[in-house]
Amino acid sequence: MTTDSTSERTRAERYNPGDIESKWRARWEQDDLYRVADHVEGRPNRYHLTMFPYTSGDLHVGHWWAMAPSDTLARYFRMRGFNVLFPMGFDAFGLPAENAALKGGIHPKDWTDANVVRMRGQLRSMGASFDWGREVVSSHADYYRWTQWWFVQMFKRGLAYKKAAPANWCPSCNTTLANEQVKDGLCERCDTPVEQRFMAQWFFRTTDYAEELLDNEALDWPEHVKVMQRNWIGRSEGAEASFALEQPASDGTSEIRVFTTRPDTLHGVTFMVLAPEHPLVPLLTTPEQAEAVAAYQDRAAHATEIERLATDREKSGVFTGAYCINRLTGDRVPIWIADYVLATYGTGAVMAVPAHDERDFAFARRYGMPVKVVIAPPDWDGKPLTEAWTEPGTLVASKQFDGLPSTEAKKAIAAYLEQQGWGGTKVQYRLRDWLISRQRYWGAPIPIVACPDCGEVAVPEDQLPVELPYDVEFRPTGQSPLALSPEFVATTCPQCGKPAQRETDTMDTFMCSSWYFMRYVDPHNTTAPMSREAAAAWLPVAQYTGGSEHATMHLLYARFFYKVARDLGLVPGDEPFTRYYAQGQILGPDGRRMSKSRGNVVAPDDQVQKWGSDCFRGYLMFLGPWDQGGPYDVDGIVGVSRWLNRTWTVAVDPPTR
Template sequence: MAQKYCPREIERKWQDRWAAEHLYEVRDDDSRPKFYALTMFPYTSGDLHIGHWYAMAPSDVYARFKRMQGYNTLHPMGFDAFGLPAENAAISHGIHPYQWTMRNIENMRRQLKRIGAIYDWSREGGTCLPDYYKWTQWFFLKLYQAGLAYRAKAPVNWCSECQTVLANEQVIEDGLCERCDTPVTKKELEQWFFRITKYAEELLRYSRVDWPEHIKIMQTNWIGKSKGAEVSFWLEHEGVDQKEVRVFTTRPDTILGVTFFILAPEHPLVCQLTVPARKAEVDEYVAWCRRQTEYERVALGREKTGVFLGSYVVNPLSGERVPIWIADYVLPSYGTGAIMGVPAHDGRDLEFARKFNLPVRVVIAPVDWSGPELTEAYAGSGTMVNSGEFNGLPSEQGSEAICALLEEKGWGKRAVTYHLRDWLVSRQRYWGAPIPIIHCDKCGMVPVPEEDLPVLLPADAEFRPTGESPLKYCQSFVNSACPRCGGSARRETDTMDTFVCSSWYFLRYTSPGTKDAPFDAAKMRSWLPVDLYSGGAEHAVMHLLYARFFTKALRDMGLVDFDEPFSRLVNQGTIIYHSDKMSKSRGNVVAPDEYVAELGADAVRGYLMFIGPWELGGEWNDRGIVGVSRWLNRVWSLITTDYAGRAVDPEADKELLHLLHKTIKKVTIDLENFRFNTMLASLMEFTNYLSRVRERGVVADPLWHETIRCLLLLIAPAAPHLAEELWTTRGHPYSIHNQLWPEYDEEMASEEEITLAIQVNGKLRDKVLVPASISETEAKDLALGRDRVKAYIDGKKLNRVIYVPKRVVNIVVAPL
């Protein structure tokens, strides 16, 4: 009897040898077709948890599968290393963010190596290293030069006690500051933006990508394209220079139903349009709004609030004066920050009108409408009424007619609006890539010259618990010379959103050592775009949209030659623990280390594949992990026990060959479709079958050995250590991971006999084993002749007989 399966020993042995012999290092000058399989890099939170393994183990299995299929496969790994938690650690534990992050990287790299993946560590990258963020800054300058980076005022979370900007995460329940429980308000600050909205239209197109439908839908809804019109309402307000205020509407056909007008509380005209008598109330309301989060504000079920400014606008179409209100459900960031109130045809407007006793005027009549007031807002199409010259027109035509009139008179125009807002990239923090801009009193904003990059983060910054950016008080950093006039100047102290760093990391892996450019152009061209990108569903919108935007911007600068960064995308589901996404910041992580120590990395990899469909994720539990471990043990003993064909039977050979090809086919197709759970189930079934064959010794020795060889190749991506060990002990040349994937013969994989189900009126009444080649007539006759069936159809009227090839005969009968 051979020795026992001891994963600890063999996993360490092979990981060491693979590393020592650079088995997984990828060459750029390989003649085989390339495959770029990328898994989203982890944030350097400190420890790798089960959620990370869930993302990484199955994607490694897929990359290994592609490698065995003969592709030169690049499967790199790195670290998303800038961000808020490092700074929090600096404040609470007195450790510098750099130290904290590098220590975490070291630990995570060690843990990652235990997965047994084919990561090419010679290409590892980290976004917080000057060699990397130099190029993040370089891209910022490129975007700035291209007019895609600009500065503008924007509201931020502000704690008046700490005198600091807060991340959304630092605002705790009820809108309080996590540090001092002071109510958080909004404050307007100069911020940096990337003009992602310039690409809104192109970002809606997915013809060049193979992405899951639901991800495309989420992005499409996030971009939120609406067609309609911009309309000017006239202002006749003493002391106000502006003579009009614009709204965006998707329903120009309802302009004659306007009975009030609402500005966002943050709208620049609010102050000027408020009459003195109402100023106090308006100010109080605006202050209250600044404490609301955006999605509190737009929540549909919420009771409507608002304040009348005391002034009016004139509807250009009717000449009618309507009152101007402010209300929190009108957002400054969408459209023009102003809406026309049409209570008859918008649910929110109707609620508002009812709350404040404003008139409701029906202008679009639903079918069968006879004139009474509507009980709820009618947002559909219909016939125009109460609309003067437009009466009687279907609303779609009316919309066109009104747009034409608006354009003719110069009162408005057809317009398209997007929900997508420009990307706010500046952060008032230390631990990010500094924005490479210098502020000079004489020259204004001056970009840092390329040759002066990187703008290094100062090592001597102080981390005080005020929450204010340490860069602001770091004189050695702030004080600088203007690159243009040489005079004294101040450095920009904002750093970049970490999503900027992660918008181009996939380019750097192709040529990580490149000194004079973010990447080597030829190597980038040979590897990109990424063939398969996998990662958490939580990145469905933001990260993926930002990376797409970045790619398109780079393309327009001539830096890359493709339109989409990720040709194919797969989102694995989220691992939940205690009813919450497993993550360090939520404090509900489960470490894989103990499982790995006890059962081995192969068992943990296998279990994560086996627990269910990869794209679903689910609540973590370890019941059942022993099932995979036992299977690996069964494989071990199946293969390490000598085989002897004592009772060789040609029929058994035939059956084995059929099941072998059927299994190769199933495993291949399941892998191609990321169905790791059913792939493993079919390998288990085949293993169980082989155990019975071995007991009986019914197949010839050469066939047995060939079958075992194929089985090991099929197992190799899932359990790379076990497969390597058994492969070499059976005398095959090192390494199994350089072998080609087994092929299957379609004919051998197909069934010769099938079980036909026989139903009467849709209920299963009998089953019969028949040759797969059975004809429709034969099948129907056979079914009608079965004794079991006769009992249900005798004395009844035969209505029809339905035959589904190779599956079912359904006999439909009715009482006579």
């Protein structure tokens, strides 16, 4: 070998990631290298998954930070002898598609489908070991047919119900939102203050599973995520007590039920407060108070939840003119409405004990209501309190319970209520049922037909999907766009065959993502969302990765779905994700959150173009702890590039001795 030919070859085979990576990607695809069979002799199954991306049209560095190390981990387990399932797909329904469509004048479906094509290409450039044969796109009819199937199962089991109730309403998104999608009174998606609207909506009975969802200690998840879920579910022990209405309401209602964590203070109730939206309010308000009550209700309807719950805001309220009776004392208790009580939380009614609650104390002061001490502070001289005593103590002015310490009195009074048929011990959760109706176009239609004779009837499973029509005016108006399509609405009742109307709300897109990981195990099944065999082969997910901002939304909903799937006999175990890992965040080179306005965005496409995918991924693997992330170091990637070049040179042109 002459010196000449050696240098010739070195030049020709210099490390050129663009050529090498595209050559091998094509070869992998041709060989179907990453197709995963459900069973491989001698290789135990292991399911690795990264949250599927929303079809925004652009894969950003955050996606790479979640997916590329996940791929490394999947490959690692493959090398250790496991048969690893590592699928990918797209979360494709939702508001951004509509908003982009409105801006760009393109149909949400066309926008979404084009983005899927683009992002699929970006994902392929990653060179990850995704099994593309199992791809799911949640807006495709062959997927949402099964999302609708899940709804029907929920409906059949009594886990889906329609109820007129005050709902969170985002005036900017023009739709209702689940409680989980309201963060500190703001819409989780657009940060607009959320209002309350009274509407008929579909709910899932997530609260039926509250106790089980609370039990997440054994999961191999980040502690803070488990704590967030437990706090969100918010179990509190206390008692329910009924107060008799002095005059039955005009619909015959004769009592108001309240939940309290302090049954030991029941003898100190001096007024009752209902949410302004409480359905009883118009039924028990006296004619003299009607005008004041209506005016107050109107003001409350226009206040945001933030305003209503602000702790520094002076509490206001209006007397309804009606009274109830504290059954324990026989006291006549005035019924007020106040906007700090929300109809969407608890029973929408609270008993007020000003002596032992700060908020009630302030309210009583303002409106001249009595303050009745029933828990004596230590060394209390019997004089009026200057502030609420909220600690436990010894009961006074509580009849047969006098002298008991608070802890004992709680139990004794709850037992007494139970014995009298006035209530009793109760566990209450902060968690509400999941509101899944959306008054928007780009989602899976709720598969329900409203028949004048039969009521709400589920669309039979063999008639699914209820297809989302393409030619619909999808601009948000506050009412469901599908309601504007007579062809969509008019149908016949599946039960009696008479003319009937389709439900026109679509489903929360969090429903699509609540079960996609189950579809990957059997994505082409046309008779079921997945077979029991495929589910048994792969589920639960051994290793799940994604952002912890999903702690009380997706990660909670998916657990709920999985428990329902278990109860349907479809899946093994009780939990969908045995181990969940929350990756951190990659910041801009300046150490700040990447944003277009700051001009510090690192685009993965550019990095791949410049350095190659292997180099970019190699750099990410060296960047720092996965659960933390950190600033993107433009110089750091140069080092990885040099290292790959050297490795290449050693491989193709080993130094001669």
